[in-house]
Amino acid sequence: MKKLLAIFLGSIISLSAFATKDEFVGFYKGDIEGFTKLPYAITKTVYAEVYRLGDNYRLRIQPKIMARADTYYLKENLKAKDGKISFEGHSLDFKLSGSITPEELKATGTQGKTKVSMSLKRYSPHIEAMGAKAPKDAIVIFDGKDMSKLEHAGNIPSLWTLEDGAMIAKTDAKNSAGKPMRTSIYTKEAFDGAFKLHVEFRIPTEEYHLLGQKRNNSGVFMGDYEVQILDSFGLESQFNDCGSIYRQSPPYVNACLEPGAWQCYDITFYPPEFDENGKPIKDPVISVYQNGVKVQSDTIVPTTTTGGTERAAKYTHVQGARKLMFQEHTNKIAFRNIWLLPIEK
Amino acid sequence: MKKFISLIILTLISLSGFAQKDEFVGFYKGDIVGLSKIPWDLTRTVYGEVYRVKDEYRLRLVGHIFSRCTNYFIKEGLKANDGVINFSGGGRLSVSKGTITPESITIVGKSTKTDITLNMTRYNPPQSTLGQKAPDGATVIFDGTSTDNLEFKGAKPCTLEIVDGAIAIDPKIKGAKDGAVVRSSVYTKESFAGAFKLHVEFMCPADSYHLLGQQRNNSGIYLGDYEVQVLDSFGLESLWDDCGAIYKQVAPYRNACLEPGAWQTYDITFYPAEFEGNKLVKNPRVTVYQNDIKVQHETEIETATAGAASDPDKYKHPNKALKIMLQEHKNKVQFRNIWIEKL
Numbered sequence: 001m002k003k004l005l006a007i008f009l010g011s012i013i014s015l016s017a018f019a020t021k022d023e024f025v026g027f028y029k030g031d032i033e034g035f036t037k038l039p040y041a042i043t044k045t046v047y048a049e050v051y052r053l054g055d056n057y058r059l060r061i062q063p064k065i066m067a068r069a070d071t072y073y074l075k076e077n078l079k080a081k082d083g084k085i086s087f088e089g090h091s092l093d094f095k096l097s098g099s100i101t102p103e104e105l106k107a108t109g110t111q112g113k114t115k116v117s118m119s120l121k122r123y124s125p126h127i128e129a130m131g132a133k134a135p136k137d138a139i140v141i142f143d144g145k146d147m148s149k150l151e152h153a154g155n156i157p158s159l160w161t162l163e164d165g166a167m168i169a170k171t172d173a174k175n176s177a178g179k180p181m182r183t184s185i186y187t188k189e190a191f192d193g194a195f196k197l198h199v200e201f202r203i204p205t206e207e208y209h210l211l212g213q214k215r216n217n218s219g220v221f222m223g224d225y226e227v228q229i230l231d232s233f234g235l236e237s238q239f240n241d242c243g244s245i246y247r248q249s250p251p252y253v254n255a256c257l258e259p260g261a262w263q264c265y266d267i268t269f270y271p272p273e274f275d276e277n278g279k280p281i282k283d284p285v286i287s288v289y290q291n292g293v294k295v296q297s298d299t300i301v302p303t304t305t306t307g308g309t310e311r312a313a314k315y316t317h318v319q320g321a322r323k324l325m326f327q328e329h330t331n332k333i334a335f336r337n338i339w340l341l342p343i344e345k
Numbered sequence: 346m347k348k349f350i351s352l353i354i355l356t357l358i359s360l361s362g363f364a365q366k367d368e369f370v371g372f373y374k375g376d377i378v379g380l381s382k383i384p385w386d387l388t389r390t391v392y393g394e395v396y397r398v399k400d401e402y403r404l405r406l407v408g409h410i411f412s413r414c415t416n417y418f419i420k421e422g423l424k425a426n427d428g429v430i431n432f433s434g435g436g437r438l439s440v441s442k443g444t445i446t447p448e449s450i451t452i453v454g455k456s457t458k459t460d461i462t463l464n465m466t467r468y469n470p471p472q473s474t475l476g477q478k479a480p481d482g483a484t485v486i487f488d489g490t491s492t493d494n495l496e497f498k499g500a501k502p503c504t505l506e507i508v509d510g511a512i513a514i515d516p517k518i519k520g521a522k523d524g525a526v527v528r529s530s531v532y533t534k535e536s537f538a539g540a541f542k543l544h545v546e547f548m549c550p551a552d553s554y555h556l557l558g559q560q561r562n563n564s565g566i567y568l569g570d571y572e573v574q575v576l577d578s579f580g581l582e583s584l585w586d587d588c589g590a591i592y593k594q595v596a597p598y599r600n601a602c603l604e605p606g607a608w609q610t611y612d613i614t615f616y617p618a619e620f621e622g623n624k625l626v627k628n629p630r631v632t633v634y635q636n637d638i639k640v641q642h643e644t645e646i647e648t649a650t651a652g653a654a655s656d657p658d659k660y661k662h663p664n665k666a667l668k669i670m671l672q673e674h675k676n677k678v679q680f681r682n683i684w685i686e687k688l
Contacts, residue, residue: 040652068584069595236582252598297642309383309408337573343422 021205021260023084023102024050024057025233027065030105030120039111046072048105048120049233050085052208057085058098058234065125066255066293118339120195125257127291129264132198134339141324141338142167150185158182166202166336169218170326183328190321194343195328197222197267197324198213202334205260213240217329222269223322224304224315226229227288227296229333243285243295246305251295262336263291268343272317280317366446366551366606367429369402370394370579372410375465377438380456387437388592391417393450393465395430396580397554404445405582406438406463410470411599411638413582438463445522470603470686472636474544474610485684486533486669487512495531503531505599511548511681514673516565530673531680536666540688543568543613543669548679551606559586562605568615569667570649570660573633573641575678577605589633589640592650601638608681609636614688618633618662625662 030149038044043063051058057080061073073094077083087107088097094116098107134140138226141149143183144165147158157205161168167185173232175181203216212218218229225245232242233256245249267287273282303312326335373393383389388408396403402425405417418436423445430445438461440454452463479485486494489510495503505512511593512531520527549562551558556562564575569593578588579602589597603609612634619627633641648657 063586067594068582069593070586236412239409239412245412250599251598292515297639306381306435310385311390 014272022208022258024080024100025205025208026050026258026261026273027123027125028100028105028120029123029217030118032111032116032118034114034116034336035111041070041330042111043070046120047123048100049234050100053211054209055079057100057125059085059105060234061094066253066291068253073197117329118286124261125291127264129198129266130200130262130263130293130338132266134198135341137341138341139189141340142335144336146244149188151184151188152185158185160185163334166334168334169282169326169332171328171330179241182330185326187327190323191340191342193269193323193345194268194270196341196343197269197338198264198340199267199326199338200262200264200336201229202336203229203259204332204334207222207231207259207331213299216331216333217327218331218333219246219325219327219329220265220267220326221327222267222284222286224306224318225269225284225286226267226302226305226327227267227286229327232256233258244289245288245296245301248301248303248305249296249299251290252297253293253295254288254294255293264337265290266292270343271322272319274317274319278319279320352421354560357531367397368603369445370412370551371395371607372468373445373465373603374468375450375463377456377461377463379461380459383458387417387456391438391463391465392468398557399555400424400636402445404430404432404443404450405580406436406472407675410600411487411636425486426634430648447497469607470636472608472610473541474574474612474634474637475546475608476682477544477680480686483686484535484686486535487681488684490679492531493533496534497527497529497531497559500534501527505529505531511679513550513677513679514671515649515677516673516675522624528673530576533669533670537583537685538617538666540614540616542686542688543611543615543683545611545613545671545683546608546613546683547575547680548608548681549575549605550677550679551604553577553605553676562676562678563672563674565592565674566611566613567668567670567672568613568629568631569663571615571631571646572650572653572672573611573631575672578602589635591631591641591644591646592652594646594648594650595641595644597633597635597640598642599638599640601624601635601640603636611635617667618664621665623664629662 031044044180046061047065049060057078058076060071062069062071073091073093075087078087085100094109094111096107096109103122148156159170170183173181173183179274207215210214216231221227228242228244228246230242237254239250240247242256268287270279270285272284275281286296286299288303291314304315367614369533392407392410394405402423403421405416407414407416407684417438420432420434421430423430432443433440434506438456440452442453444451448467450465454461493505497503504518515529518529552582562577565572574588574590574592576588583597583600585596586593588602612630616630618625618629630643631641632643648660
């Protein structure tokens with residue numbers, strides 16, 4: 001019994017350790033030393049990206065992040081041991097031997113015949129829009145404390161958790177019949193016309209073992225149109241990844257930060273337009289900056305993003321004001337600092 | 346000797362065969378038959394993309410082209426035998442028997458547990474501006490009849506031959522005066538100030554299946570010091586140096602490339618840098634549609650693209666009219682129907 005209890009306690013500890021932010025995952029930045037003259041295709045400043053799947057880490061060194069730049073060095077299936085990740089060997093442009101700690105990446109080696117070294121420090125991109133205050137004429141949807149502007153479907157008051165100025169999706173809610181219930185949260189107010197929407201979100205760090213759409217899925221819905229939220233850090237972004245107009249338009253670049261980091265969306269939404277008989281004459285148009293990086297620019301959205309392709313094929317844009325919805329898709333996504341600024345016609 | 350000649354002839358034939366458009370490479374399109382209801386993550390209409398490296402083919406089945414969507418099926422390392430490519434395997438659509446011919450792809454397989462068939466025929470995506478004539482008031486740069494509005498570097502006459510209304514960049518071209526080999530990057534004689542729309546059609550020849558990356562039919566359209574990359578990037582994940590890129594600055598939003606050997610369109614809108622006196626107040630911006638697909642939208646260009654200036658970090662946008670240049674980058678990329686409309 002004691003043994004069983006110990007195992008039980010052990011698993012709780014390892015589960016909770018699993019849920020803290022991985023100490024290696026994220027970006028590093030620094031300079032390469034050793035070149036008297038830089039080769040044509042190599043930059044002096046480089047970025048490293050550490051990505052994790054299960055217990056395996058992947059290291060990628062590139063001239064730029066969030067740009068689909070070429071890769072200088074790539075090593076997969078690395079393991080953390082005694083607080084560091086060691087790597088060595090030839091890959092693409094470099095032959096390197098080095099190690100990664102939570103604070104820095106150091107390596108020495110060669111590029112062609114040149115002896116080089118690099119020393120990179122942890123890097124968090126500066127995001128101008130992060131923490132942006134609601135302008136004077138904006139409608140504050142969530143200020144970190146007050147949940148009164150939000151509700152669940154069926155006018156159910158918020159079941160989400162308030163914590164450190166953020167609201168966190170409740171994933172284990174039950175309905176009155178005791179059945180599991182999704183707790184996507186809607187604005188009480190519906191919005192007509194065009195608007196700018198600022199929203200900050202944080203993806204939890206508990207799903208390194210999952211891939212694709214299972215890895216912390218959520219979304220910002222403007223009526224029937226979704227800007228996807230997902231942990232797509234480190235991936236080739238596809239049409240259903242973070243920053244996409246879900247399954248319609250892939251984000252232009254992967255502008256994701258690592259899970260556990262606060263990120264922001266600045267979305268501009270132009271609603272569909274209708275003639276006097278209520279017939280749609282113009283599709284909605286959406287622009288999205290993710291962490292200050294343009295990932296959608298005047299993207300035309302010809303149909304709904306929800307309900308699959310058959311529904312989308314038959315869908316007609318709906319006239320009238322629409323609510324915003326922040327999706328609970330079984331994952332504990334956190335949101336904060338949400339405001340909407342109507343755009344005057 | 347006879348044997349030797351026939352060997353030479355054979356080599357010539359096979360070389361010229363190599364330079365012809367591959368009969369399989371490109372897009373196919375068709376509908377799934379056998380599903381009364383389409384699952385939410387499938388489309389009824391499916392596109393096939395056949396890509397080639399050396400003598401191996403890759404087939405992908407997708408719900409949309411030019412969109413970085415998920416694959417329904419992917420198979421690499423396929424070989425052509427007797428005019429067909431046979432394939433089978435698992436995926437979101439699983440294939441028990443599949444055949445690619447130059448005209449069609451036929452598939453017998455399953456979607457989850459339901460039997461399906463999928464018959465696709467060759468597909469050429471719409472190109473609404475292909476062959477579009479220069480509008481009234483536009484400046485014709487090259488209409489297929491004369492290279493009078495073009496020149497080589499240093500105001501040297503353009504000696505490129507016109508074949509079928511197109512010019513092919515020729516890395517071995519000889520100049521008019523002394524017969525020495527010259528760089529055959531081609532410049533407009535005229536310089537353009539202010540914002541403009543540029544229409545240009547280009548074709549990456551189907552002669553480089555053995556090459557990869559930047560070596561596969563590289564060229565570029567330079568708007569002064571800013572390059573819109575031209576490259577055979579068909580079938581690839583488009584990076585920041587691929588076709589449609591603002592070279593090594595901004596990756597194309599999607600891979601909108603057609604297969605090598607197909608004529609493609611660029612419709613480029615360029616807004617030059619803005620100055621107050623000598624002070625830069627706005628970086629140049631560019632919008633690019635490739636084959637009707639938006640691959641750049643009001644993209645801000647912070648500095649000269651790589652290779653266009655000795656030190657892009659110290660580069661200052663010039664406040665002057667610019668020439669358009671079609672780059673010679675060791676490959677015989679072709680161009681036609683080029684015109685500019687000032688805005």
